[in-house]
Amino acid sequence: MAEPIRFVHFSDLHIGIENYGRLDPATGLNRRVMDFLGRLDDVVAYAIDHDADLVLFAGDAFRSRRPSPTHQREFAQRIRALSVAGISVVLLVGNHDVPVMSQRASSIEIFSTLEVPGVIVADRPAVHRIITRRGPVQVVTIPYPVRQRLLSREQFRRMSQEELDGAVSEVVIGMLEALKGQLSEDEPAVLMGHFSVAGANWGSERSIMVGRDVTLPISALVDARWAYVALGHIHRHQSLNADDLPPVVYAGSLARVDFGEEHHPKGFCWVELEDGHASWHYVELPARRFVTLRIDVRGESAPLSAIRTVVGAHDLSGVVVRLIVEMSPEQEPLLRDVDLVPLLADAFHTQINREVDRAVRDRLDGMEPATMTPMHLLERYLGAIGKDESEFAPYLTAAQSIFASNVVDEG
Numbered sequence: 001m002a003e004p005i006r007f008v009h010f011s012d013l014h015i016g017i018e019n020y021g022r023l024d025p026a027t028g029l030n031r032r033v034m035d036f037l038g039r040l041d042d043v044v045a046y047a048i049d050h051d052a053d054l055v056l057f058a059g060d061a062f063r064s065r066r067p068s069p070t071h072q073r074e075f076a077q078r079i080r081a082l083s084v085a086g087i088s089v090v091l092l093v094g095n096h097d098v099p100v101m102s103q104r105a106s107s108i109e110i111f112s113t114l115e116v117p118g119v120i121v122a123d124r125p126a127v128h129r130i131i132t133r134r135g136p137v138q139v140v141t142i143p144y145p146v147r148q149r150l151l152s153r154e155q156f157r158r159m160s161q162e163e164l165d166g167a168v169s170e171v172v173i174g175m176l177e178a179l180k181g182q183l184s185e186d187e188p189a190v191l192m193g194h195f196s197v198a199g200a201n202w203g204s205e206r207s208i209m210v211g212r213d214v215t216l217p218i219s220a221l222v223d224a225r226w227a228y229v230a231l232g233h234i235h236r237h238q239s240l241n242a243d244d245l246p247p248v249v250y251a252g253s254l255a256r257v258d259f260g261e262e263h264h265p266k267g268f269c270w271v272e273l274e275d276g277h278a279s280w281h282y283v284e285l286p287a288r289r290f291v292t293l294r295i296d297v298r299g300e301s302a303p304l305s306a307i308r309t310v311v312g313a314h315d316l317s318g319v320v321v322r323l324i325v326e327m328s329p330e331q332e333p334l335l336r337d338v339d340l341v342p343l344l345a346d347a348f349h350t351q352i353n354r355e356v357d358r359a360v361r362d363r364l365d366g367m368e369p370a371t372m373t374p375m376h377l378l379e380r381y382l383g384a385i386g387k388d389e390s391e392f393a394p395y396l397t398a399a400q401s402i403f404a405s406n407v408v409d410e411g
Contacts, residue, residue, distance in 0.1 A: 002274075005134045005188065007054035008047045009280075010268035011232030012253035013040060014096065015071045016063030019258055020320045020349040029070070031348075037074055039254035039285050043268055044078050046283065048085045050270070053132035055082055058232025058251060059094025059144060059194035061108050072110070083118045088130050093123045093143040094194040094232055122192065125175045127182045135187075137273065140179050140226075142193040144233070145172050145214045165214070173220045180225055188227040188273045197221065200234050200250060221248050228271055228278035236264050237282060247278055255287045259322055262290040288348065289319045296326040298357055303331050304339055311343045321347040326355045375399065 013036060021032030029037075047055050061067075061075055082089050091108050108121055120128055122141035130137050145168055172195065183189050196215040218240055221229050229241075229248040237252030251269050256262070266287035271280040295310050297303035307325065321344050327335060337352060344350040378399050382392055 003134045004272040004274035004279075005054065005132055005137055006050065006052050007056055007137075007190075007271050007273075008043060008052050008268055009056045009058065009228075009230040009249065009251050009271055010043050010254060011058035011194075011230075011251045012060045012094070012235050013057075013075070014060055014063045014253065014257070015040075015075055016067055017257055020351075022349075029074075033071070033074075035288050036255045037078070039266070039287060040075075040078050042285050043254065044081050046268075046270075047082060047087055052087050053134050054130060054137065054139075055087055055089045056139065056190070056192055056230050057089065057091050058192055058230050059092040060096040060232060061091070061094070062096060065096060065098070075108075076110070079119060080116065083116050086118070086133070088118045088120070088132060090120045090122055090128065090130075090139055090141065090192065092141055092192055092194050092232065093121070095144040098123075098144055098146060125179060127179055129184075129187070138183055138187050138189040140176075140183070140189060140191045142172065142175065142191070142195065144194045168214050169216055172214065172216060176220060180223070183225055188276050188278075189225055190273075190278075191221065191226045191229045192231075193221075193229070194232045196233060197231065197240055197248070200240060201236050201238055202234060218248060222246070227273050227276055228280065230269070230271075235261065237267065245277065247280055249280065254285060256290050256320075259290050259292060259320075262292060290322070291316065291319050292322045292324065294324040294326070297331060297335075298326060298328050303327060303335055307335070307340065308343055316344060317346045318348050319346075320349045320351075322351045322353065324353045324355060326357065328357050332356050 015033060015036050017036065018030040018032045021030040021035075023029075024031045024034060027034065043055075046052075062071060067075075079089060079091070093108065109123065120130075120139075122128065122139075123143055125142050126140070128139045128141060130139060176191075196213050198215050198217050222241055222244070224245070226246040229246055231248065231250045234250045235253040235257065237250060239247060239249050241248040249269055252264070252266060253261075254266055254268065256264070256266060265282070265284045267282055267284040269280050270283050271278050291314065293310060293314065295307050297306050300306040303325075307323075311323070323340065323344065325335060325340075332354065335354070340352055341350060375396065378396065379392060382395055383389070387395075
């Protein structure tokens with residue numbers, strides 16, 4: 001009896017993200033870049049150790065469309081390790097990989113140019129028949145849909161933005177239908193795409209998106225001809241068709257980008273194909289943790305001691321920490337960075353935010369802000385931040401000019 005075909009599905013590596021990092025003198029790389037590369041090392045090791053037949057990377061290798069040569073080298077070394085191990089690799093072009101001009105090469109095209117054994121760069125909609133050690137598999141690839149390449153300039157002129165979005169989605173759905181017609185019914189087929197699906201939950205990619213997004217309905221992907229649908233583009237791991245077949249899965253990114261992903265697991269999918277059906281599970285990786293500590297010390301007579309107690313109850317070794325302290329105006333000068341930073345000495349990176357409980361009504365002499373003119377509010381604000389009345393004039397003059405221009409614009 002034939003063994004099931006085994007493969008890894010991962011996506012959204014984004015090598016080059018340096019949020020909350022600093023330079024590592026030993027490697028010359030930002031330590032956050034090393035975080036992402038370390039998780040890629042985990043994927044490569046898992047694939048090799050578990051005797052994978054195939055690795056599907058569903059797009060966005062780099063943070064930028066023009067990655068540095070160093071980042072390209074680090075990515076290439078790891079893909080080469082899979083090639084040397086005899087594991088086939090499909091690299092899908094995502095929105096962060098695709099060049100602005102169609103004549104230019106994508107950031108991962110070098111693999112096809114050098115004809116790296118077993119590595120396919122999927123830069124166009126196509127059916128790829130791959131002969132693995134445990135049998136053949138058909139991989140249908142839909143790289144990130146670039147609207148300028150799918151619709152003519154004349155079509156652009158006649159459409160609203162909403163109509164344009166719908167037209168691009170229809171073009172992609174048409175591509176899918178055409179590719180289905182090329183499939184052999186005797187071999188399992190996997191769909192691989194880099195786009196958004198309606199109803200999916202977003203992660204941090206909203207803040208690092210390149211260009212306007214294209215969204216497909218899940219109905220366009222649910223088809224018995226697919227054994228598994230491997231998606232990239234959305235950083236939050238999720239199964240969109242959990243109670244039915246085929247599995248439609250976003251692997252999610254390998255490491256956390258910011259605090260928006262604080263509570264999201266990071267990892268990849270391990271999939272086995274047998275008799276045209278897929279079984280899969282999620283493999284969580286030890287991605288660097290992000291932790292928010294919110295501490296309210298407004299009622300504390302010894303606020304620094306209270307903060308020390310809360311911080312001490314958490315293991316913050318190697319963690320990116322955001323400390324948010326809610327305090328009164330009187331406590332603000334007592335809680336200086338020089339006192340707070342040592343409490344977080346074990347953290348990988350610290351961010352300290354102060355939320356000072358300002359007595360707005362006291363500054364406004366009990367008046368409601370809604371009943372005051374903008375100029376009156378500005379005067380009160382200047383006084384509240386310590387400006388003398390003799391210093392008000394240039395601010396009020398500038399404000400009058402801005403308010404006047406707004407009235408003209410609105411008229």
